[in-house]
Amino acid sequence: MIRVRTTVNGRVREAEVEPRRLLADFLREDLGLRGTHLGCEHGICGACTILVDGEPARSCLMLAVQADGRALTTVEGLAPGDGELHPIQQAFHERHGLQCGFCTPGFLLTTHYLLARGEDLGSDEELRAALAGNLCRCTGYQNIVEAVRDAAARLSQGGLR
Amino acid sequence: MLRREDPELLKGKARYVADVVRPGMLHAVFLRSPFPHARIVSVDASAALALEGVHAVLSGADLPGDLGPQPCNHLYHGQRETPYFALARDRVRYVGEPVAIVVAESQYLAEDARELLQVEWEELPSVGDVEAALADGAPLLYDGWPDNVAAVYEAEIGDADAAIAEADVVVRERFAIPRLFACPLEGRGAVAEWDAAVGELTLWTSTQSPHIVRDYLSWILHLPEHRIRVLVPRVGGGFGAKFHFYPEETAVALAARATGRPVRWVEDRLESFVGTVHARQQVVEATMAATADGRITAVTAELLGDQGAALHSVSYGPLWLSAVMMTNVYAIRNARVRARAVVTNKTPSGSYRGWGQPQANFVVERLVDGVARELGADPVDVRRKNFVAPEEFPYTGLFHTFDNGRYASLLARAVEVLDLPAWRRRQEAARAEGRHVGIGLTFYVENTALGPSRKLNAGGVLAGGYDIGHVRMETNGEVIVYSGLCELGQGFTNGIAQIAADALGVHPDQVTVVTGDTHACPVTGYGTGASRSASVGGASVQKAARKLRAKAMAIAGHMLEASVDDLEAENGEIWVRGSRERFVTMADVGRAAYLRPIELPEGMDPGLEAIEVHDPEWMAWPYGVNAAVVEVDVETGEVRFLDYVCVHDCGTIVNPMIVEGQLHGGIAQGIGMALYEELRYDRDGYPLTGTFMDYLVPTAAEVPRIRLAHDETPSPVVPTGVKGIGEAGAIGSPSAVAAAVEDALRPFGVRVAELPITPERVLDWVAQGTGDLVA
Numbered sequence: 001m002i003r004v005r006t007t008v009n010g011r012v013r014e015a016e017v018e019p020r021r022l023l024a025d026f027l028r029e030d031l032g033l034r035g036t037h038l039g040c041e042h043g044i045c046g047a048c049t050i051l052v053d054g055e056p057a058r059s060c061l062m063l064a065v066q067a068d069g070r071a072l073t074t075v076e077g078l079a080p081g082d083g084e085l086h087p088i089q090q091a092f093h094e095r096h097g098l099q100c101g102f103c104t105p106g107f108l109l110t111t112h113y114l115l116a117r118g119e120d121l122g123s124d125e126e127l128r129a130a131l132a133g134n135l136c137r138c139t140g141y142q143n144i145v146e147a148v149r150d151a152a153a154r155l156s157q158g159g160l161r
Numbered sequence: 162m163l164r165r166e167d168p169e170l171l172k173g174k175a176r177y178v179a180d181v182v183r184p185g186m187l188h189a190v191f192l193r194s195p196f197p198h199a200r201i202v203s204v205d206a207s208a209a210l211a212l213e214g215v216h217a218v219l220s221g222a223d224l225p226g227d228l229g230p231q232p233c234n235h236l237y238h239g240q241r242e243t244p245y246f247a248l249a250r251d252r253v254r255y256v257g258e259p260v261a262i263v264v265a266e267s268q269y270l271a272e273d274a275r276e277l278l279q280v281e282w283e284e285l286p287s288v289g290d291v292e293a294a295l296a297d298g299a300p301l302l303y304d305g306w307p308d309n310v311a312a313v314y315e316a317e318i319g320d321a322d323a324a325i326a327e328a329d330v331v332v333r334e335r336f337a338i339p340r341l342f343a344c345p346l347e348g349r350g351a352v353a354e355w356d357a358a359v360g361e362l363t364l365w366t367s368t369q370s371p372h373i374v375r376d377y378l379s380w381i382l383h384l385p386e387h388r389i390r391v392l393v394p395r396v397g398g399g400f401g402a403k404f405h406f407y408p409e410e411t412a413v414a415l416a417a418r419a420t421g422r423p424v425r426w427v428e429d430r431l432e433s434f435v436g437t438v439h440a441r442q443q444v445v446e447a448t449m450a451a452t453a454d455g456r457i458t459a460v461t462a463e464l465l466g467d468q469g470a471a472l473h474s475v476s477y478g479p480l481w482l483s484a485v486m487m488t489n490v491y492a493i494r495n496a497r498v499r500a501r502a503v504v505t506n507k508t509p510s511g512s513y514r515g516w517g518q519p520q521a522n523f524v525v526e527r528l529v530d531g532v533a534r535e536l537g538a539d540p541v542d543v544r545r546k547n548f549v550a551p552e553e554f555p556y557t558g559l560f561h562t563f564d565n566g567r568y569a570s571l572l573a574r575a576v577e578v579l580d581l582p583a584w585r586r587r588q589e590a591a592r593a594e595g596r597h598v599g600i601g602l603t604f605y606v607e608n609t610a611l612g613p614s615r616k617l618n619a620g621g622v623l624a625g626g627y628d629i630g631h632v633r634m635e636t637n638g639e640v641i642v643y644s645g646l647c648e649l650g651q652g653f654t655n656g657i658a659q660i661a662a663d664a665l666g667v668h669p670d671q672v673t674v675v676t677g678d679t680h681a682c683p684v685t686g687y688g689t690g691a692s693r694s695a696s697v698g699g700a701s702v703q704k705a706a707r708k709l710r711a712k713a714m715a716i717a718g719h720m721l722e723a724s725v726d727d728l729e730a731e732n733g734e735i736w737v738r739g740s741r742e743r744f745v746t747m748a749d750v751g752r753a754a755y756l757r758p759i760e761l762p763e764g765m766d767p768g769l770e771a772i773e774v775h776d777p778e779w780m781a782w783p784y785g786v787n788a789a790v791v792e793v794d795v796e797t798g799e800v801r802f803l804d805y806v807c808v809h810d811c812g813t814i815v816n817p818m819i820v821e822g823q824l825h826g827g828i829a830q831g832i833g834m835a836l837y838e839e840l841r842y843d844r845d846g847y848p849l850t851g852t853f854m855d856y857l858v859p860t861a862a863e864v865p866r867i868r869l870a871h872d873e874t875p876s877p878v879v880p881t882g883v884k885g886i887g888e889a890g891a892i893g894s895p896s897a898v899a900a901a902v903e904d905a906l907r908p909f910g911v912r913v914a915e916l917p918i919t920p921e922r923v924l925d926w927v928a929q930g931t932g933d934l935v936a
Contacts, residue, residue, distance in 0.1 A: 018269070020269065021269075028179075028180075033173070034173070034176065034179075034180040035172070035173015035174065036173070037177070037179075037346075037347070037397070038179070038429075039346045039347065039348075039397075039430065040430040040852075040853050041429055041430055041431075042430065042431070042852055042853065042854075044852070044853035044854065045346060045430075045853060045858075047346060075171075075172065075173035076172070076173045076174075078172075079171075079172050085168060085171060085172070089168075089171040089172065092167075092171055093163060093164075093167040093168065093171060094163060096163075096164070096818045096819070096821075096822050098167065098170055098171065098650075099398070099650035099651065099652065099822060099826065100170075100345070100346070100347065100395075100396065100397045100398040100649060100650025101166075101167075101170030101171070101175055101397070101650060102177065102345075102346045102347040102397030102398060102650075103346045103397075104170055104171060105173050108171070124866065125862075127861075128860075128861040128862045129861075129862050131860070131861040131862075132860035132861050132862040133860075134860075134861075135346060135853070135858050135860060136346065136861075137344060137346050137398050137400070137826070137830070137858065138346075138398055138650050138822075138826045139822060139825055139826050139829075140822075140824075140825030140826045140827075140828055140829035140864055140867065140890075141825075141829065141860075141861040141864050142825045142864070142866060142867055143822060143825065144861065145861060145866075
């Protein structure tokens with residue numbers, strides 16, 4: 001067993017883990033942060049996307065021990081409070097950018113990363129390419145693309161939390 | 162109205178089956194067959210069981226002697242039985258068939274233990290495709306069968322042979338439709354808990370059909386239905402795959418009973434590729450005949466359905482539906498179809514959005530385009546000439562009776578929305594520059610509002626087509642709707658809440674919809690599928706809500722000393738027409754009904770509750786046009802969208818946002834079928850695709866922006882007028898994409914008769930093209 005000390009959504013978490021334990025399992029099973037979903041466990045679908053020191057990462061392709069000393073953001077860390085939604089979440093809600101919701105946490109964190117860069121989202125083709133690391137089987141992506149643009153507009157007014 | 166479940170989903174607070182945690186819960190994994198066809202000589206679990214933390218290993222030999230086979234609820238006349246069990250008893254027939262379940266303290270440990278299982282196999286000869294399975298001397302999957310044909314279905318109207326003999330033009334083609342699967346982002350999973358004290362089994366499972374799961378478990382385990390409670394947590398998409406009842410659900414229940422502990426199994430993606438039902442795969446030889454002026458006189462189709470190793474929950478239903486849809490929306494008086502359901506050593510085939518309709522649509526629409534090509538006619542004109550006319554409804558084709566349709570006007574609208582003439586001009590200009598742009602425009606019809614029960618039963622389906630709506634108003638005037646249908650992400654509970662709110666005169670926020678609990682929710686005849694939730698489910702809830710409203714109004718009228726006929730209700734308030742200040746609230750009514758029955762009219766029973774059944778008179782038939790504009794790069798074989806339009810009519814629309822989302826998603830799946838997705842097997846039945854690296858689910862970069870337009874022709878057979886929209890997008894899109902690619906490659910004389918249209922195929926077609934057709 002190896003000791004891991006990591007910051008998750010601003011809180012320091014420490015635990016003893018097996019060296020082989022996946023980061024996704026550590027988050028879900030050990031910390032109870034079940035908003036991170038596993039859709040393929042081979043790094044394609046992007047449902048398990050989290051931010052590691054601000055960069056998107058597949059938590060199914062990382063070991064828990066690799067998160068030692070890092071700062072992680074999961075979907076649970078986005079909304080400012082219980083009754084509130086983050087502007088990105090609000091945009092997905094209003095644009096119907098989700099159906100079953102299983103892939104949604106990954107899309108939200110990818111979007112967070114894209115918007116935090118502060119760069120222009122570019123053409124639809126460029127934005128769609130930037131989102132192509134996340135699979136969705138329900139929406140056909142159209143409303144996700146619109147939600148991301150809507151979120152960008154909201155955040156350009158309020159700034160990314 | 163925005164969806165009520167969104168905040169929970171967006172905040173990561175929703176609980177799917179993999180998030181169900183029970184005290185003392187153990188974890189299960191399955192050992193699956195690595196062979197397409199083999200005998201199991203022995204399974205030795207001693208080394209696995211010796212590992213600390215391993216609680217049980219069950220294989221076929223450990224199954225109770227009286228355990229029933231996994232049921233098939235579609236028992237079409239004359240089909241052969243293909244019994245299979247929760248775990249293979251002595252023989253496996255496909256790679257991925259469950260052989261043993263290993264139960265341990267953690268999933269990691271269970272996987273370690275699985276490595277230690279020693280299985281002695283005796284390999285058997287196998288077949289990996291339908292044509293090989295039908296060849297003389299082919300290995301047989303089932304002892305005692307003369308061949309590998311599980312069932313044959315035939316139907317005919319008119320005299321197809323005579324019509325073909327007299328025709329001016331005859332188009333013949335062999336179509337190959339690939340093996341796909343629904344592939345929801347959330348795989349399957351189940352958690353079972355056995356309460357020995359009361360003899361009750363609780364199963365959390367990611368399903369579309371909780372009552373079917375309950376009933377089947379009851380038959381298999383010989384437990385009474387009321388001692389089985391099936392609970393459905395959040396479901397991460399289903400698309401038909403989760404309509405089915407699976408061996409793993411039985412095995413997890415058995416493991417919970419054997420260990421006395423709750424047991425959770427969560428399918429991983431790799432096992433989903435072989436463990437979850439596949440779909441679609443057919444070879445169809447079809448013929449269409451027409452007169453010189455473009456009137457279609459006959460269609461015939463010889464269908465071979467690749468069922469895989471067994472007839473799963475819905476038997477060969479999708480293949481049957483393909484066969485009877487071979488006239489699509491056209492008034493074709495002569496038609497003959499024969500469908501043969503063939504078993505092969507591959508994962509069983511079953512449901513996926515559209516059932517057999519995408520295949521039939523692909524075949525018929527490709528043939529119609531073929532007729533237009535042979536006649537040098539405009540494909541739009543050929544379609545217009547052959548539609549069933551509005552005054553001909555109800556119209557019966559090969560089997561089904563269509564409720565209504567205004568096909569020609571919808572097609573005209575689609576031509577306008579697409580701006581077909583402008584695209585034809587751009588196509589010409591592109592060709593002049595050596596670019597290959599193509600336009601495909603096809604027509605679909607979708608079978609929705611599945612019922613009626615008697616028709617289903619007469620066809621051999623061991624299920625009804627009804628739905629039961631249960632509506633209750635509480636003391637505080639809030640409303641709870643209980644439905645046996647399931648929320649899978651399609652958002653139907655929002656529509657149900659709107660329908661109930663409208664009928665009752667309350668605000669939708671005052672309505673809670675409860676689903677996914679067989680102890681609380683009424684039975685639905687068929688489960689959540691066949692685009693029936695909004696239509697049949699909505700109608701049953703509307704009926705119940707209206708009945709409840711009548712009682713609430715009677716109470717309110719008594720309280721207000723006014724005639725019921727003079728009352729109006731909205732947003733939970735009831736007032737006397739013309740004097741808005743004379744009102745009571747639903748909370749006042751609820752209080753009287755439950756706490757102060759002294760305020761009720763003389764002779765009225767307390768309580769505010771209604772249960773009503775809706776069994777549709779017939780199915781409903783939404784329809785529409787898909788129009789795709791593509792550019793094909795003949796150097797790389799890449800197909801790129803320039804435009805995509807879908808114009809449709811799904812009857813009355815309750816929530817336009819949800820309807821549009823259903824179309825977007827369905828069309829994306831149809832584009833996957835047309836261009837990317839295929840579960841490939843070798844000739845012996847070994848899978849060649851098993852990850853998202855080789856099974857290509859479309860991403861945002863491949864799916865175009867889709868332009869939608871709606872018509873609204875209410876269904877005459879559904880009380881709300883709602884037809885349904887769940888499957889439409891997936892049905893009509895593959896044929897449109899195929900037509901567009903063929904149109905783009907017209908200078909090469911290419912015919913698109915097989916999917917998916919991969920770059921390799923495009924390059925082959927271009928290289929082999931006859932080049933003898935009109936440029």
